[in-house]
Amino acid sequence: MAFPLPIAVKAIQASDTQHDLSIIIGQSLSSKVFPALTPILLDVKQYDPRVGIEPVLMPADTLPGGRCLFVPSGELDRDYDDVRRFFDIGKAIAKQLVHIDALNPLVVLELDEENLLHDAQYRYALENVYLGMCQQLWQPLEARQALNEDDIEPVQSVGLYGLKDSDVMMLRAMEEAKRLTRDLCGTEPERMAPIGFASYCQDTFADSQVKVEIIDDIEAMRAEYPCLYAVARASLDVSRHHPRVINLTYEGEGPIEQTLFLAGKGITYDTGGADLKVGGHMAGMSRDKGGAAAVAGILKAVQLLKPKGLRVYASIAAVRNSIGADAYVPDEIITSHAGIRVRVGNTDAEGRMVLTDILSHMREQAQMSVSPQLFSFATLTGHAAVAFGPYTALMENKPALLENVSQNIIEAGHLWSDPSEQSLVRREDYDFIKPRTKADDVLSSNNAPSVSTVRGHQFPMAYLSIASGLDKHDARSHLPLPYTHVDIAGSAVENLDWQHGKPTAASVSAFVASYILPRIHTSSSAENEH
Known part of the structure; x- marks a missing residue:
């Protein structure tokens, strides 16, 4: 590289x-x-x-x-x-x-x-x-x-x-992480189909402290990642488009002081599924894997800088949202890994579907982890781009708000040309995805584009909280879990040019500066004192 x-x-x-x-x-x-x-x-x-x-x-x-x-x-x-x-x-x-x-x-x-x-x-x-x-x-x-x-x-x-x-060592790691992110996000849909995405990650982290696990068993996905499997169904007729779940784990030296859980949306191509993207809106949808690319990039920085006292677990849903006879369709009710009955509102809202089960698995791990914080990264909604332009949108549950998660990321990104905006999730967002009948527990989305939907980038975070079971770990629970959703739909490519704009590696610098560099500086200072 x-x-x-x-x-x-x-x-x-x-x-x-x-x-x-x-x-x-x-x-x-x-x-x-x-x-x-x-x-x-x-x-x-x-x-x-x-x-x-x-x-x-x-x-x-x-x-x-x-x-x-x-x-x-x-x-x-x-x-x-x-x-x-x-x-x-x-x-x-x-x-x-x-x-x-x-x-x-x-x-x-x-x-x-x-x-x-x-x-x-x-x-x-x-x-x-x-x-x-x-x-x-x-x-x-x-x-x-x-x-x-x-x-x-x-x-x-x-x-x-x-x-x-020491400055250029950290700078080199940050750029190498951003370069990996650009490569994964910006590469065309056949070269970086789910299998290619997984292979690139395996090669990147080979023989390092970052351990790679690839889940490729379709029946295992059907059982453990049912919402992800539903999105992937139409891609199963083409073997090279088969889905992958990519798990990356890093455990730093010394006692673990904090655990980060990073979920990445890796839609390697988004046709919209049965709600097909028309009118030229499909062009550029090979970049719909920007969230997964950012997660891999953050792990690359972790691999290179080796922060002590930090454990990072990342899980990437690499899936192609294809159109075909077995495509999932609106009105289907799919029970998530967390046992939540999800009614499909629109198949072009596939990103939140593939993240649902990833987050549910992380929820189970987080309950047994030291000082956990959970994140989902996604090029999720056009509404985020309309609302904030080239800025990343950050949405938190109350436990994350109490820990100032977004504020810390915003302050770090402000120093590294990786700006974000805080966006509060409110009661209207939870009301929006409430079930309309007793047949289901939550609605994945409405059937209109997010850009024409009031609070179109906030309510998906409410959906993710409920469908993954994270709402059971709110601030009033016996075990609160801080959760932040990171929507990079407006910041992932330059000038919002999804087909031709260069990927920006949005959110990588901010997260590296928030969670990794402080540990490197602390370790360096301690070593210099001795």
């Missing part, structure tokens, strides 16, 4: 031959790191007025690489500015690198000291520049396999002035 490796640069010399380009990101034309650059900038600006307004390439014999790409940071102190300014700067730089033949650039960030001291949101500004560069430089797995990978992803390394070795 090739990508530009981050390199910590502690000192800079003009004779440096490791880097072929110096990239200076600054707020002014006065450089403190390279005083000799200031007169060059002022001189070039006399005949190129773009200097200080947009990126400009210029010769600079006294800088590593003998040339400089000066990139103005732009305004940073408006009410609505955040660290994504630097992520976007990284993307803009990457676009330039493709045209100027720079394979090993050095990046220097020069912000005014006063700005750095008073605006903590920019504490990881340079790291965000690097992550933005990697987002822009990534090319799809199919392209890398069909073409020469070095030709289409030529940048080999990125020097980051001022970072420590």
